[in-house]
Every structure is written in structure tokens, then in C-alpha cells.
Amino acid sequence: xxxxxxxxxxxxxxxxxxxxxxxxxxxxxxxxxxxxxxxxxxxxxxxxxxxxxxxxxxxxxxxxxxxxxxxxxxxxxxxxxxxx
Amino acid sequence: xxxxxxxxxxxxxxxxxxxxxxxxxxxxxxxxxxxxxxxxxxxxxxxxxxxxxxxxxxxxxxxxxxxxxxxxxxxxxxxxxxxxxxxxxxxxxxxx
Amino acid sequence: xxxxxxxxxxxxxxxxxxxxxxxxxxxxxxxxxxxxxxxxxxxxxxxxxxxxxxxxxxxxxxxxxxxxxxxxxxxxxxxxxxxxxxxxxxxxxxxxxxxxxxxxxxxxxxxxxxxxxxxxxxxxxxxxxxxxxxxxxx
Numbered sequence: 234x235x236x237x238x239x240x241x242x243x244x245x246x247x248x249x250x251x252x253x254x255x256x257x258x259x260x261x262x263x264x265x266x267x268x269x270x271x272x273x274x275x276x277x278x279x280x281x282x283x284x285x286x287x288x289x290x291x292x293x294x295x296x297x298x299x300x301x302x303x304x305x306x307x308x309x310x311x312x313x314x315x316x317x
Numbered sequence: 318x319x320x321x322x323x324x325x326x327x328x329x330x331x332x333x334x335x336x337x338x339x340x341x342x343x344x345x346x347x348x349x350x351x352x353x354x355x356x357x358x359x360x361x362x363x364x365x366x367x368x369x370x371x372x373x374x375x376x377x378x379x380x381x382x383x384x385x386x387x388x389x390x391x392x393x394x395x396x397x398x399x400x401x402x403x404x405x406x407x408x409x410x411x412x413x
Numbered sequence: 414x415x416x417x418x419x420x421x422x423x424x425x426x427x428x429x430x431x432x433x434x435x436x437x438x439x440x441x442x443x444x445x446x447x448x449x450x451x452x453x454x455x456x457x458x459x460x461x462x463x464x465x466x467x468x469x470x471x472x473x474x475x476x477x478x479x480x481x482x483x484x485x486x487x488x489x490x491x492x493x494x495x496x497x498x499x500x501x502x503x504x505x506x507x508x509x510x511x512x513x514x515x516x517x518x519x520x521x522x523x524x525x526x527x528x529x530x531x532x533x534x535x536x537x538x539x540x541x542x543x544x545x546x547x548x549x550x551x
Contacts, residue, residue, distance in 0.1 A: 234390075235390070238390060241394070242393065245404075249544075252404075252543050253543050255543070256539065256542065256543035257543075262536055262539040264539065265536075265540065293325070293329055294325070294328035294329050294332040297333065301335055304339035307343060308339065311342075311346040314536040315346070350541075353535065353537055354535070354537050354538055356537070356538075356541040403544075404544050407541065408544060410545075411542075411546045
């Protein structure tokens with residue numbers, strides 16, 4: 234049950250990462266790169282949960298680290314976009 | 318030791334809090350993008366990320382017993398499903 | 414033909430509110446040695462719509478409003494005491510863009526005027542387009 238959820242989460246976040254990075258390849262808009270990296274971090278986190286979904290240690294710090302790093306990059310990109 | 322709880326717990330709680338705020342900041346930027354472009358996809362993404370913010374906050378704050386399991390599971394599912402609907406909605410609208 | 418220019422587009426969309434304002438700004442730029450009152454500008458410039466017998470007082474008032482708008486955007490400066498205005502750009506980059514606009518042919522200027530009203534494509538648009546099917550609008 235949990236595994237199904239994690240597979241869904243991985244599929245959605247990986248799809249976002251894929252679409253954004255693919256669009257970045259053609260248009261070279263920086264925000265697409267930063268947000269693509271952000272969703273990649275989230276996808277890696279979800280992939281770890283899919284591979285190793287032990288109930289007790291589901292959300293330990295190191296599993297979530299890719300998300301945090303991805304988010305920092307993402308937020309940097311968003312702020313850069315607003316700076317204009 | 319200056320940390321009040323075991324290091325592992327402190328790291329977990331801290332990390333979930335940081336990610337929760339991170340998701341919230343991203344959601345705020347998405348709202349700005351929606352105000353600028355009026356693209357519905359940004360509303361879906363913002364809502365999804367806010368739900369995931371609450372999910373992460375609960376992961377940090379709640380203990381690991383079964384009552385909370387159902388809640389956190391539902392929140393995670395809801396957040397990602399909302400984002401998925403946003404993607405599907407955007408793709409179908411750009412086809413027309 | 415006017416080449417796509419993101420910086421010019423952003424300038425026109427955010428700093429210039431109307432084609433009339435653009436006309437007034439370019440007039441002041443071309444005659445930047447002097448300060449002009451709205452009355453004088455009305456005499457020298459034919460504002461769109463004047464052909465339909467709009468009274469000169471209204472036309473002068475319209476130009477006055479454009480001048481106030483341009484002054485707020487720090488593109489022109491009002492002479493203290495008199496209500497005359499002269500061109501004064503805030504920096505070299507802006508000055509270069511206005512010089513470019515002043516040197517354009519009528520066709521190119523009409524295309525540039527369109528940029529006043531159309532929102533320039535931003536990163537947010539590119540983000541939304543990434544999730545679409547077709548290639549986004551250019």
C-alpha cells in the first residue's frame with residue numbers, strides 16, 4: 234500500500250523533472266534548469282522510499298536530504314526569475 | 318550534549334521542518350506566477366505544495382503511531398495527485 | 414523587420430503606458446535641447462484621435478497626463494516653477510533604447526508600440542509551457 238504511494242510520488246516528480254529539463258534543453262530558460270533540478274531531488278527522495286520502504290525509518294534525515302538540496306536550488310532559481 | 322533529544326530525532330525533525338518551509342516558499346512563488354500569467358497549472362502546483370508542506374510538518378511533529386500514519390499517507394497522496402491533475406489539465410488544455 | 418528584443422519589450426511594457434506616451438517621449442527626445450509645455454507639444458504633435466475634432470483643451474490635458482506619467486517613470490523631468498518638461502533618461506541603457514526607438518522606421522515603430530500592450534514572455538510562461546503538448550508561443 235505504502236509502496237504504491239511511493240511509486241506514484243516517484244512517477245509524478247520524475248515526470249515533472251523530465252518535462253522541465255527537456256524544455257530547458259530546447260529553450261535554455263534558466264528557471265527550467267533550476268526547477269528541473271528541484272524536482273529531480275524530490276524524485277530521488279521518492280525513489281529511495283520505493284527501494285527501501287521500511288516502516289520504522291521512513292523519513293529519516295538522509296533520505297530527505299536530496300529533497301532539501303533540490304528545494305534550495307529551486308528557490309534560488311525562482312528568486313533569480315523574480316529579480317528580472 | 319546541547320540538543321535536548323537524540324541527535325537522530327533532532328535531525329529528522331529539523332529536516333522535515335526545513336523542507337516544509339521550502340515547499341511553502343515554492344508554493345508562494347507559484348501563486349506569484351499564477352497572478353502574473355493566469356495559467357491554471359500554477360494554482361494546482363501551489364495547492365499541491367501547500368498540502369505537502371502540511372504533510373512534512375506532520376512528519377516532523379507527529380509520533381510514529383498508527384493514527385497519524387493514515388493522515389500523513391492521505392496528505393502525501395493528495396498533494397501528489399493534485400500536482401498530477403495540474404499536469405494533465407495543462408496538457409489537455411494545450412491540445413485544444 | 415523588427416528583431417525580437419526581450420529587453421526593449423520589458424522596457425516598453427513596464428515603463429510606457431500608451432502609444433501617446435511613446436509619441437510624447439520620442440518628441441521630447443528628438444528636441445531635448447529645450448523644455449516644452451504640454452500646450453507647445455500639442456501644437457507640434459498630432460495625437461491619434463485629434464482628427465475627430467477633439468477640443469484642444471482636452472488634447473492638451475491628455476498630453477499633460479502623459480508627461481506626468483513619464484516624469485514618474487523618470488524619463489522626463491519637469492522644470493521647477495514652470496510647467497515645462499524636458500527629456501532626461503535615468504541611465505545610459507534607457508537612453509540607448511530610446512535612441513533606438515527614435516531611429517526606427519514607421520513600420521518598426523508600430524511593431525514596437527505593440528510591445529507596450531503585450532506582456533513579455535517570462536520564465537513562468539516557459540515553466541507552464543514545459544507541461545504542455547505543443548511548443549509554446551514564441
